[in-house]
Amino acid sequence: RSWRNAIYRALCSVPAGFIFAPAMPRLLWFLQGDDWDMRMAAACAAGFTTWFILEASARFLSSKDTMRRLLEEVVRLQGPGDREK
Numbered sequence: 001r002s003w004r005n006a007i008y009r010a011l012c013s014v015p016a017g018f019i020f021a022p023a024m025p026r027l028l029w030f031l032q033g034d035d036w037d038m039r040m041a042a043a044c045a046a047g048f049t050t051w052f053i054l055e056a057s058a059r060f061l062s063s064k065d066t067m068r069r070l071l072e073e074v075v076r077l078q079g080p081g082d083r084e085k
């Protein structure tokens with residue numbers, strides 16, 4: 001299962017790195033530049049950021065306790081009057 005998740009994150013983070021590479025110089029001042037080296041560094045930074053977000057999301061969603069608390073909060077916010085609809 002962990003290999004499958006790693007492959008999934010790698011397949012998502014590499015394209016996301018190149019897609020979000022143009023936005024990275026605005027977020028990180030040291031990645032400014034138009035040459036190929038800076039573009040690759042920005043793509044790597046965006047890819048690692050995407051990898052981290054996917055990993056954190058996967059760990060958050062795989063926790064049964066977290067999902068139970070999230071479901072309880074959704075039910076609580078829905079209120080007793082909204083369930084009858």
